[in-house]
Amino acid sequence: MQVYLPIAEMSVDALLLLGMGFGVGWLSGMFGVGGGFLLTPLLILIGIPAPVAVASGANQTLGASVSGLIAQWRRGTVDPVMGGVLLAGGLAGSIAGVQLFALLRRAGQVDLAVSLFYVVVLGTVGALMVRESLRAILRRRGGVAAKPNEHTWLHGLPLKMRFRKSRLYISAIPPLVVGFGIGVLSAIMGVGGGFMLVPAMIYLLGIPTAVVIGTSLFQVVFVAANVTLLQAWQVGSVDIVLTMMLLAGGVAGAQFGASMGAKLRGEETRALLGLLVLSVAVALLVDLIHTPSSLFAIGPMP
Numbered sequence: 001m002q003v004y005l006p007i008a009e010m011s012v013d014a015l016l017l018l019g020m021g022f023g024v025g026w027l028s029g030m031f032g033v034g035g036g037f038l039l040t041p042l043l044i045l046i047g048i049p050a051p052v053a054v055a056s057g058a059n060q061t062l063g064a065s066v067s068g069l070i071a072q073w074r075r076g077t078v079d080p081v082m083g084g085v086l087l088a089g090g091l092a093g094s095i096a097g098v099q100l101f102a103l104l105r106r107a108g109q110v111d112l113a114v115s116l117f118y119v120v121v122l123g124t125v126g127a128l129m130v131r132e133s134l135r136a137i138l139r140r141r142g143g144v145a146a147k148p149n150e151h152t153w154l155h156g157l158p159l160k161m162r163f164r165k166s167r168l169y170i171s172a173i174p175p176l177v178v179g180f181g182i183g184v185l186s187a188i189m190g191v192g193g194g195f196m197l198v199p200a201m202i203y204l205l206g207i208p209t210a211v212v213i214g215t216s217l218f219q220v221v222f223v224a225a226n227v228t229l230l231q232a233w234q235v236g237s238v239d240i241v242l243t244m245m246l247l248a249g250g251v252a253g254a255q256f257g258a259s260m261g262a263k264l265r266g267e268e269t270r271a272l273l274g275l276l277v278l279s280v281a282v283a284l285l286v287d288l289i290h291t292p293s294s295l296f297a298i299g300p301m302p
Contacts, residue, residue: 096187
């Protein structure tokens with residue numbers, strides 16, 4: 001069954017969109033990520049123009065993340081204080097990112113820029129996550145205790161705050177900077193930023209994995225909402241039909257993902273997410289470098 005997308009100006013299989021939404025929602029609930037890192041490139045790969053894919057992907061991320069956040073909040077795995085600090089940086093970053101996205105679109109380079117962002121960021125993050133997770137799994141099987149979080153120069157910064165749920169007493173500056181960077185990426189790549197936020201919270205801030213997923217979704221929800229509003233207002237590329245189809249599957253998928261995620265160990269969750277992130281980067285890289293069947297019909301115009 002085909003459905004017409006008015007902003008994208010094309011027809012797409014409705015069942016395909018529902019299935020993609022369900023899969024992304026499942027990832028949102030299971031890994032604590034918005035899922036936009038997978039949805040946006042998939043939309044681009046099926047022919048959706050990059051500006052529409054980015055804006056509509058952020059909108060779908062919002063709905064799936066809300067569903068996942070509700071499930072995590074009920075389990076008590078959300079640190080609202082840490083989430084609030086990350087959110088403050090994320091809102092500022094998303095505003096700056098939308099301005100940069102609009103500039104790239106006016107220059108006619110948004111499709112290439114979005115694809116390159118995905119390849120570089122996803123490839124780097126995925127490789128680092130897989131490496132660290134495999135080390136943790138090997139240490140556990142070998143009976144070697146995990147090393148405690150070491151104190152670095154980050155712990156000597158001013159403006160210290162106590163995050164009781166995360167059992168941390170650190171400066172508010174690193175979470176603010178992390179949140180700002182995630183906000184910029186959210187606007188440019190049409191993602192909630194969870195695939196970057198989750199490893200940053202674990203490896204940079206030292207937050208326990210059990211609290212990371214729910215707290216990540218807390219930040220993702222509000223940043224994705226801000227990006228969606230700014231994209232609709234300043235760029236005008238949010239396709240409501242596309243978004244509703246993706247949301248219908250995403251909200252249901254998030255509940256299934258949250259139930260499955262509770263059964264996995266922290267290092268296993270990180271390893272699976274890292275492999276998934278890395279596979280998306282490889283698929284996009286192949287799509288960028290392969291020779292098109294017709295040199296005069298490279299893809300749809302934005």
